[in-house]
Amino acid sequence: MTIEPIDVERDAATVHAWVTHPRSHFWMMQEAGLDDVRAELSEITASAHHDAFLGRVHGVPTFLVETYDPAHSPLAELPEVRAGDLGMHVLVAPPEGPAVPGLTSEVFRAVLARCFADPAVRRVVVEPDVRNAAVRRKNVAAGFVELREVPLPEKTAMLSVCERADFERAAQTDHLTPERLERAQRHLAAKAIGEYTHERLLAPVPDGDGWLLETPTSRYTFTARRHLLEHWVLDPASLRRTVAGEQVAVDAQDLVAELAPVLGIPDSLLPVYLEEIASTLASAAWKLARPRPSSAHLAAALLGEGDPAETYQLLEGSMTEGHPAFVANNGRIGFGADDYAAYAPETSAPVRLEWVAVRRTVADLAVGDGVTEDSLYEAELGERTLARFRRRLEALGLDPAGYLFVPVHPWQWTDKLAVTFAPDVARRDLVHLGAGEDEFRAQQSIRTFFNATRPGRHYVKTALSIQNMGFMRGLSPAYMRATPAINDWVADVVRQDPELRERGFDVLREVAAAGYTGDAFHRHTARGPHQKMLAALWRESPLTRVGPGERLATMASLLHRDSGGAALVTALIDASPLGPGEWVRTYLCAYLRPLVHCLLAYDLAFMPHGENLILVLRDGVPVRVLMKDVGEEVAVMGDLPLPPEVERIRAEVPDHGTRALAIHTDVFDGFLRYLAAILDEDGVLEEGDFWRIAGDVVEEHRVDHPELTDAASRYDLLRPTFRHSCLNRLQLRNTLEMVDITDQASSLMYAGTLENPLASERCRGDRGPGAPYDHRASGGQTAGHQISAAHSG
Incomplete structure (x- = not known):
């Protein structure tokens, strides 16, 4: 978002279209001609006490700002006017399509921040028409205090002032509105039910066309789609909660508290987890309040010719979800509201x-x-x-x-x-x-x-x-x-x-x-x-x-959906020169195949989740990856000779099935199950085809490396099942320290086994490429879902 002085000749036609729009009737210029607007802007720019600015969002003209000295305006004789006051008018362009949620509030924040950037400004003054209830609400939310109605030549105005401190305080909580919180609650509760069910802590039962989950005090009904690896995608809008037969608001903290005995949260640590849930909800509301680049915009940036560093950081600051598996993934306990605004990644x-x-x-x-x-x-x-x-x-x-x-x-x-x-x-x-x-x-x-x-x-x-x-x-x-x-x-x-x-x-x-x-x-x-x-x-x-024509993206971005639900990975595939299957194959050859090779050739395992990898893209296609956070999250699980100073990374994991979890859990269950589901949900690539391609990549590596045949046999990455290692169970057991960083393997918690999608006949049988595959036709729950919700792992 940028704000620049008005250029009368360049901007008059744009401003004319805005002020004469029916939605701008409070500006009282409905009948103005282009020459009238040009004359008005010229008068403002020539004034020593009045200024006009054009605001852009991502380079697109989006709002008009006027500032003025109240002492040289119709407000001059009012006793409330003080030295250090600055008057302000803002007009956000009427939208050509659907309104962008949060845009007006973000414009107000940006304009007020610009006003207060001048240390001589002590207060900002506005005088909206008393009938303009929408703008008055925005003013109050931004920190303005309404003083009184005052008669002006063309309207009765509500004189309002905003002190610098009031603006700063309002900005800390202005995202916490009932509407945003309700949306954040539904999203987080849906994710919680899906992930806890994936980890077999919960067992929803069929209920008509949907599902039912009962807690000691509430009944939750919802619709959901189930994917391979027991991955549940709940529709947040479908989630209904009833207590004693009455529908009540969905509340993620209530859900966790009701389920605490089943989830295994110690009584002494439940408050800590609930605080992390609250912080995660606050972060979600903040992101909903601020206009975020759409997935289409981000994909265009990754395929454009802009500065790679700026594009990379635009993407890094646009992520909204946090870790895909953890429910309480934006805890940040210790930060105040001002610290959040200053240091959270999403604020950039x-x-x-x-x-x-x-x-x-x-x-x-x-x-x-x-x-x-x-x-x-x-x-x-x-x-x-x-x-x-x-x-x-x-x-x-x-x-x-x-x-x-x-x-x-x-x-x-x-x-x-x-x-x-x-x-x-x-x-x-x-x-x-x-x-x-x-x-x-x-x-x-x-x-x-x-x-x-x-x-x-x-x-x-x-x-x-x-x-x-x-x-x-x-x-x-x-x-x-x-x-x-x-x-x-x-x-x-x-x-x-x-x-x-x-x-x-x-x-x-x-x-x-x-x-x-x-x-x-x-x-x-x-x-x-x-x-x-x-x-x-x-x-x-x-x-x-980065080479010529290459762009960088955190791998976590492949799981990103914008505020409208559009997936970045879908936009990238649509814009790339490759078809969906070939795009996925290219990506997996850059990501999955090297990790498989490191494991088979060196017993070397990384922690390859989305935030730990940076994708290098050409034309929107990931062609190679860069691994980071190596010192804390790498392990050698065999007897490969190591220098004495490196011996710390050796992990005693004698069982090759457990070693293989470096791929089965960390890659398949920890990242690819989400990506496969997104592509399937969006109709880009059926998940059976996704996992067939993944299996082909693993098999092609085996064929290309006969010297690793014995290792491939021992690890058997295509085995029918693998142990179900659970992440949320770790955090729920000890919200202060999930695992002992010096002995992570012994800290893991398991819940039976998962079917390996690379071995499933549903995706690796005789079905040819592109043949229809309907994961929704597979009937009821797997046996694993019948495990008691109180199962301790």
Whole structure:
């Protein structure tokens, strides 16, 4: 959204069409001609006390703004007018098609933010016609206080004022309206029922043309479509809740609380989970309130010729769902409403990271191949910033050579380190240096930042002591020490393998990591979140890997649906030169096949969920992938020799069936089941065909690599069933720490087995390509759905 001064000759016809539209009758220019509008705009632009601006959304003219000095207007004689007031008028263009939900509110916010950007402005004044109830409601929602009716030459106006503080407070909660919350509640409750049923915690029963779920206090009825891998897609609009025979509002927190004994949530942790549910609902309402780019717009951007960094960040900030499996996936407990607006990925707000100096004797810096401490700081900070940091230390009588420089999240410094590490600051073991010069954007993982000022510089991942999705999002200095070495080793394996090179599969190395250990928590306490408050790492930027005509996209975007329900992956396939089957095959050859190869050739497993992979696209087609977050989420499950400094990643998993879950659970169940369902739901590609293609990709790899025949036999990725590893069960069991990060395998929870869609006769039998396949014709529940809802796993 941009706002620019009116160009009378360029914009007069556009404004004329707006002000003469029947919906703009309160502007009292219904009979104005083009010359009248041109004369009016010319008079405004020539005035020393009146200005006009054109607002654009994604470059399209969308709204008109006028600002004026009330002291030089018909309001001048009113006793309420004060020094520091600025008058404002806003006209949003009448929509040519369906109205865009939230657009007017977002325009109001943008215009008010521009008004208050001038420090001389203390209040914004508006005087809408008293009959214009719609605009008056928008004004109040934006923070205006209605003072009184005042007679003006052409109308009776409602004089209203907005103080700067009132605007800021209103902006923190203006998205929380009954209509948005009702929509968010339905979406989250539908997702909860679907995912809990997938994990066999619930067992809905057929009810006429739909389904019924009963809790101790409520009855829920809904329609749903069931896909392979026991994947349920509920229609949120169909969800009905009754209590004692009376229909009541759908409430996700009530649903969770009613089911808490069945879900296995400990009484002591239920409030934490309910708080994460509330935060997830608030995030959903915020996204509904702000106009988001449509899937068609995002697809066009990915196929366009714009700046790859801007397109990548536009996409990163447009995601709306969070992790597809977890119900409470936007917890962020610890953030206030103002922190959310400043730091949540979906706000795309610019962030300048804070920097601290940590005394070398109680800190660590580890660097990878080709990196030194000096080269890291020079490349990431620049000599001017480094000189400023050194001067700060010298002014305190400290030797800069005795310190390391570590970036920290602004919230982490203000809300945690400056208080919890107060003794460390007083001892000068920890010295605040101020903000860096570059602007960053928070990524989907919330504590990882992309450098928007200099996109070629590294990602920065910081410790962040908020509770989110079953973990405190800190970083362990001890755990970080080996991170560069692990990344170097993995990168060497990947880059020396001919199969992986051919597929273009690569990793974004975490080339440096730093952490502070001089605090009391490291000296006196056992392992825990307090030892993960101050650490950071630097990861290679994907912009350094983009070739001509290539674009980047988080793989999570393939599961994105916009506010109208349109899927980005559908828009991409429609716009690409490939048919749906070939598009999917190309994508799976870039994503699935390299992961299968790593597992069979090296017993090497990644955590390949949507946020951990970056797709490289050409003409809207994913042609290769870049893996990230390697240091914390990679494992070698066999006896492959490892350097001593890398030995941490070895996982003792003797059973090849469990090892194969790196593909069966993390890829098939954790990501592809959602993608297959979206393509099937949208009529793009039947899910049977999707899984047949996936099976062909796995089989083609086996044929191409006879030297891995024994490994392929042991892993048997085409086996009929695999163990059903459940994610929500982990979070429900312990909302504070889902798994022990040092021994993740032993923390897993299972619920029987799932049918492997690659082995299913329904999608791998004699049916030829393109033959009809109807997953809805398969009758009632599978035996697995009859498992008791109280089954503990």
